[in-house]
Amino acid sequence: MKYSEYDIVDFLLDEFFIQWIKNPDQNNRHFWEKWIQEHPEKRGLVMQAASLIRSVKYGDDPEITDAMYVEIFENVIKTDSEKQRGSVSDGGNFSFFNLKNMVAVILIGFCATMVYLQMVASNETVISPPTEEVLITRTVPAGKRAIVTLADGSKVFLNAESELIYPKQQSPDQRWVQLKGEAFFEVEKEKRPFKVLTDYSEIAVLGTAFNVKEAHQELSVALVSGKVHVKDREGNQYDLAPLEMLTVDKAGKASKSGFDVLAVTGWKDRILVFQDDDLEQVIKKLEHWYGVDLDFSGEVSATWNYSGTYHNENLENVLKGISLTSGLDYRLEKGKVFLYNRNK
Amino acid sequence: MKPHTQEAQAPSLSATTSNYNDSFLSFQAKTDEEIWMALNKGNELAFNYLYRTLVAPMYRYGCQISKDKGLVKDCIQNIFIQLRKKRGTLSEVHNCKAYLFSCLKHEIFRRMKELRGEHLEMMTQEDGFPICLSHEAILIQKEQECEKVKKIQEALDQLTGRQRQALLLLYTEGMSYQEIARVMEFSEVKSARKLVYRALSSLRQILKY
Structure with a gap:
């Protein structure tokens, strides 16, 4: 059976699909992201299956304590070295110290592992750049976009009216950038965590692709692949899974939803997307995208909306496209756009 | 692990942790067969890696089968003792986690039988x-x-x-x-x-x- 004929139970049974949710890697990620783009009508079903898979947890979930962890290990090693001393008989104090060392090593290792595993979920979030650090600031005005490649190879697509501050050299134990506005991140996977600091929030990742936008104290984080951990200004923490979007509004109310990959991240590939946008949204997008002032006169009906996708088009062509279907006309004058009702 | 213990530990250990993370990551990239083979040859890092990554899931799995946490702990301990003892003669294993889960289950059943007689064996499987x-x-x-x-x-x-x-x-x-x-x-x-x-x-x- 083809994936396009799958119902929810088929997805829930499919090993390749489950692997993508549980252990995403380049192969399955590439496949499923492409597949969903090809089958947008199946996205709801896929999201539903994914969230069910993720929500299955042990009802009885006892955690092993540090004390128990060390005790078991110590007993295992002790039993082993006693046995060896019996046969080799040159152990003495040396093997005692050896044992202590081993326990210390494994304890350090355990802590390191836990720190490593919880890095993205860590509560410790103080970031204080060392004083000698050279910081680079990249500012993008309205109408422009930019791509910044960081020292570690991570790529940042900066949208119009945004600013990115980052250290020229990232420190050996962490990577960070500071963002105002909107950016799409393709973070190189490595063991150093990568943090995106915004005015009010903080996003921690290891290696992944996601979109961050913070404007007027409203935050939205949309995850395309991998895993991110978000801490909002109230200190609330959220984990996001692929194709989930977190929105935190001005009042601090958070919600998770799915999102349309093209509509949210299309800008990085120079795709301007209008999706059932009302007039105000259309005007805002045009001003932001082309860095122009737009003047509207006249009126449109309350149900007026516009949908359209433009790949790398100039302003005039987009205005033509809009006027073709919307009943509006336009005039370009001295870098200013006038938009008005055709019949008035 | 609680956050405050992490804070207390992390800074003083930072010099050493990177080494352990390196070895941790190097095993993470290996296949189960390779790790198992290294363990069989007496590689301590392979043993540490298995212990570190699997002891917590094993404990959780074991606790589903028996409510007696002390017994589960003893069984896990016993399995790792056996693993070390049999190094050099371990049979081939393709999947460490599945293998150790299965060992743990048998060990728990064995101990439960010893403690309470034959008939209780399967009880916990149905409502657990x-x-x-x-x-x-x-x-x-x-x-x-x-x-x-x-x-x-x-x-x-x-x-x-x-x-x-x-x-x-x-x-x-x-x-x-x-x-x-x-x-x-x-x-x-x-x-x-x-x-x-x-x-x-x-x-x-x-x-x-």
């Missing part, structure tokens, strides 16, 4: 392995979704312990059907898939609505 749907992970956008989650939860409670075990191994432990077959002692992989299929079939009506 409770599943709890995590609300955090589920996207609840509408009121009716909430109702649906409740219904799924009820249906999960109605499944047999073996069905729930298979779902937990598949979704929570991230095991393949082959590994599940290994842990649950099916001679054929498709039996594991069938078990999951039956469990999901009883959810189908709720899920589709």
Whole structure:
């Protein structure tokens, strides 16, 4: 059976699909992201299956304590070295110290592992750049976009009216950038965590692709692949899974939803997307995208909306496209756009 | 592990941790067969890696089979002691986690038999392995979704312990059907898939609505 004929139970049974949710890697990620783009009508079903898979947890979930962890290990090693001393008989104090060392090593290792595993979920979030650090600031005005490649190879697509501050050299134990506005991140996977600091929030990742936008104290984080951990200004923490979007509004109310990959991240590939946008949204997008002032006169009906996708088009062509279907006309004058009702 | 202990530990250890992370990562990239072979040859790092990555999941799995946490702990200890003792003569293992889960299950049954006699063996398998749907992970956008989650939860409670075990191994432990077959002692992989299929079939009506 083809994936396009799958119902929810088929997805829930499919090993390749489950692997993508549980252990995403380049192969399955590439496949499923492409597949969903090809089958947008199946996205709801896929999201539903994914969230069910993720929500299955042990009802009885006892955690092993540090004390128990060390005790078991110590007993295992002790039993082993006693046995060896019996046969080799040159152990003495040396093997005692050896044992202590081993326990210390494994304890350090355990802590390191836990720190490593919880890095993205860590509560410790103080970031204080060392004083000698050279910081680079990249500012993008309205109408422009930019791509910044960081020292570690991570790529940042900066949208119009945004600013990115980052250290020229990232420190050996962490990577960070500071963002105002909107950016799409393709973070190189490595063991150093990568943090995106915004005015009010903080996003921690290891290696992944996601979109961050913070404007007027409203935050939205949309995850395309991998895993991110978000801490909002109230200190609330959220984990996001692929194709989930977190929105935190001005009042601090958070919600998770799915999102349309093209509509949210299309800008990085120079795709301007209008999706059932009302007039105000259309005007805002045009001003932001082309860095122009737009003047509207006249009126449109309350149900007026516009949908359209433009790949790398100039302003005039987009205005033509809009006027073709919307009943509006336009005039370009001295870098200013006038938009008005055709019949008035 | 609690956050404050992490804070206390992390700075003073930072010089040494990177080494251990290196070895941790180097094993992470290896296949299970390679790790097992290294263990068999007496490689301490391989032993440490297995202990570090699997002792917590083993403990959680063991606690589903026996409520006696002390007994589970003893059994895990015993398994690792045996592993060290038999280095050099260990038989081939393709999947460490599935293998050790299966060892642990047998060890727990063996100890339970010793303690309480033969007849109690399978008791915990049928009502054990409770599943709890995590609300955090589920996207609840509408009121009716909430109702649906409740219904799924009820249906999960109605499944047999073996069905729930298979779902937990598949979704929570991230095991393949082959590994599940290994842990649950099916001679054929498709039996594991069938078990999951039956469990999901009883959810189908709720899920589709």
